[in-house]
Amino acid sequence: MSRGRFISFEGIDGAGKSTQHKWLVEHLKSQGRQVVATREPGGTPLGEKLRALLLAEPMHLETEALLMFAARREHLAAVIEPALARGDWVVCDRFVDASFAYQGGGRGLDWGKLKTLADWVLGSLRPDLTFIFDVPVAVAQKRLHAATDKPDRFEQEHAEFFERVRGAYLRIAHAEARRVRLIDATKHPDEINKELEKIIATI
Numbered sequence: 001m002s003r004g005r006f007i008s009f010e011g012i013d014g015a016g017k018s019t020q021h022k023w024l025v026e027h028l029k030s031q032g033r034q035v036v037a038t039r040e041p042g043g044t045p046l047g048e049k050l051r052a053l054l055l056a057e058p059m060h061l062e063t064e065a066l067l068m069f070a071a072r073r074e075h076l077a078a079v080i081e082p083a084l085a086r087g088d089w090v091v092c093d094r095f096v097d098a099s100f101a102y103q104g105g106g107r108g109l110d111w112g113k114l115k116t117l118a119d120w121v122l123g124s125l126r127p128d129l130t131f132i133f134d135v136p137v138a139v140a141q142k143r144l145h146a147a148t149d150k151p152d153r154f155e156q157e158h159a160e161f162f163e164r165v166r167g168a169y170l171r172i173a174h175a176e177a178r179r180v181r182l183i184d185a186t187k188h189p190d191e192i193n194k195e196l197e198k199i200i201a202t203i
């Protein structure tokens with residue numbers, strides 16, 4: 001049995017990553033692969049309940065980080081680890097980098113605390129490949145306003161918050177260039193599809 005792969009999608013709200021996530025899932029299925037399409041926060045019944053709280057309820061920034069990692073722990077145990085053990089491909093809309101970018105970069109939570117949580121919850125497991133969809137904040141906000149009439153707790157954040165989230169994503173892309181591919185998300189979706197297709201063929 002061939003080994004499965006773990007691919008995550010990241011980027012600020014409005015970068016267009018969810019559209020590309022859907023496209024890649026269909027593309028991999030059309031190649032005959034067994035694919036588990038999932039997302040964070042969420043991906044399990046308990047995780048989806050935590051997601052509803054996280055997107056709606058005001059809370060302390062450490063509570064927010066802990067709930068993100070609690071949902072992740074459940075997701076790993078119930079969905080991701082069994083899928084990888086079966087040899088499936090797991091394609092996840094956001095994963096641990098979002099905690100560093102949003103709770104660390106955006107909210108200012110200590111990076112060391114996040115590392116402790118990541119080491120605890122993930123051990124040595126990391127995605128084989130992570131796409132970070134990068135776009136200027138003004139472009140993302142325009143897309144977001146056009147697509148959503150009821151923004152959630154994160155989508156309601158101001159431009160400076162997203163500048164910090166974007167900055168953290170760029171630092172991660174720079175520091176982990178072997179795992180992370182930075183995608184210029186201002187390009188036409190068809191062009192991005194082609195880029196993803198090429199990269200996927202190399203892993």
Ligand code: TYD
Binds near residue numbers: 013041068097102103
């Ligand atoms: P998102 O994928 O943007 O959902 P949708 O496209 O349906 O709006 O994810 C929801 C929000 O959760 C997003 O604003 C980022 C935030 N988030 C964190 O702050 N930390 C995390 O660890 C994760 C996984 C998500």
